Amino acid sequence: MKLMMIESxxxxxxxxxxxxxxxxxxxxxxxxxxxxxxxxxxxxDALARIGKAVETAAxxxxxxxxxxxxxxxxxxxxxFICVGLNYALHAKEGGHxxxxxxxxxxxxxxxxxxxxxxxxxxxxxxxxDYEGELTIIIGRGGRHISEEYALEHVFGYTIFxxxxxxxxxxxxSQWAAGKNFDGTGPLGPVVxxxxxxPPGASGLRITTRxxxxxxxxxxxxxMIFPTARIIAILSEFMTLEPGDVIATGTPSxxxxxxxxxxxxxxxxxxxxxxxGIGVLRNPVVDET
Numbered sequence: 001m002k003l004m005m006i007e008s009x010x011x012x013x014x015x016x017x018x019x020x021x022x023x024x025x026x027x028x029x030x031x032x033x034x035x036x037x038x039x040x041x042x043x044x045d046a047l048a049r050i051g052k053a054v055e056t057a058a059x060x061x062x063x064x065x066x067x068x069x070x071x072x073x074x075x076x077x078x079x080f081i082c083v084g085l086n087y088a089l090h091a092k093e094g095g096h097x098x099x100x101x102x103x104x105x106x107x108x109x110x111x112x113x114x115x116x117x118x119x120x121x122x123x124x125x126x127x128x129d130y131e132g133e134l135t136i137i138i139g140r141g142g143r144h145i146s147e148e149y150a151l152e153h154v155f156g157y158t159i160f161x162x163x164x165x166x167x168x169x170x171x172x173s174q175w176a177a178g179k180n181f182d183g184t185g186p187l188g189p190v191v192x193x194x195x196x197x198p199p200g201a202s203g204l205r206i207t208t209r210x211x212x213x214x215x216x217x218x219x220x221x222x223m224i225f226p227t228a229r230i231i232a233i234l235s236e237f238m239t240l241e242p243g244d245v246i247a248t249g250t251p252s253x254x255x256x257x258x259x260x261x262x263x264x265x266x267x268x269x270x271x272x273x274x275x276g277i278g279v280l281r282n283p284v285v286d287e288t
Contacts, residue, residue: 086249
């Protein structure tokens, strides 16, 4: 199932993508969850009820997909954890050895933007880089989750562009500053449940394009730490909770590795596409 938060009349609503339409669940029944976090908290039975509602949805509940305005799938996730250097070639292009333990850093909700919303190039730096990433949304929380059962804790998968301000990322050994500028974290637009994808969302082509030019082209099977391993590692030291978000790292081909660097600039359009999930598309604008 492909789920999507949409914005209309100043409010956000939960929908299901069906071909070229989005089915507005609020128009199907007032007994269904109204946002993604509520759906996650409601458990698997709620997904089954949504499936039945979609089967009988009236035409009045169907909106044209290309006419709706995407909203963030989760506007304020409890935790947003990013995994760095999770593709060997990306580690190499940045001058790093292949890690035996993942680099980890947080994203804060003030940096997040929805699909279609502008990515902001800050006035303090022109070194704006893209990083397309497969992203996990936790459905069932836990601590000390074994790798064997880790995929049972996944609610779904979405797309993240870990847009980075390299000047600030390199100011210290900690990356948080360069990864948390306002308006630099596109997320969405859809969340795909695991039953529609291969286990762990492995084997999916992942590409990033700037103005139609392919910059990154890889496969999620190339991750050093796959989905189940990431969940197991994180749960060794923290309690994962329903609605937590985990971005799994980016492949090679980032702007800073190009000669000269291919920094994003005002007027660019950046797209991240993951096979079986969709396309996350955003314009780039200068901070005013």
